[in-house]
Amino acid sequence: MSLSLMLVAACSVGPKPIAYGDAGCHYCKMTIVDKQHAAQMVTKKGKVFNFDATECMLNHLKEIDQEIVKLMLTNDYNAPGKLIAVTEATFLISKAIPSPMGEYLTAFATKDEARAVLEKHGDGELFTWQQLKQRFK
Numbered sequence: 001m002s003l004s005l006m007l008v009a010a011c012s013v014g015p016k017p018i019a020y021g022d023a024g025c026h027y028c029k030m031t032i033v034d035k036q037h038a039a040q041m042v043t044k045k046g047k048v049f050n051f052d053a054t055e056c057m058l059n060h061l062k063e064i065d066q067e068i069v070k071l072m073l074t075n076d077y078n079a080p081g082k083l084i085a086v087t088e089a090t091f092l093i094s095k096a097i098p099s100p101m102g103e104y105l106t107a108f109a110t111k112d113e114a115r116a117v118l119e120k121h122g123d124g125e126l127f128t129w130q131q132l133k134q135r136f137k
Helices: 003-010 054-061 111-121 129-135
Strands: 039-043 048-051 069-076 079-085 090-093 105-108 125-127
Touching: 039 054, 048 054, 054 069, 054 105, 054 129, 069 105, 090 111, 105 111, 111 125, 125 129
Parallel strands: none
Antiparallel strands: 039 048, 039 069, 069 079, 090 105, 090 125
């Protein structure tokens, strides 16, 4: 592989696997162990920030220039360890599903999956990413 190709590959801007049990949350510094609630932000320069919960990422967004952000991802509750784009996720706030930072915030890959969990527990409220950002403003 040529040197220029290796440099491009090494500097790719995209998600990186979260080292559950070893990685620390960029915001609250807790060790990330929950594969159903973690989140990740990637800057336009390729720097990766891991969070133990989506609410930590939301709180971090208040402290930075959001223009630097390329990707924001969250774990899919129904596929532990799988990261999905926050803009495509449906979020549920329900006292029936605790999250690491106590906001009871959980992400689902589809609105139907989120609605099914909401109906199963009979408690909570659904949000899009934009609605969630407004709530955490």
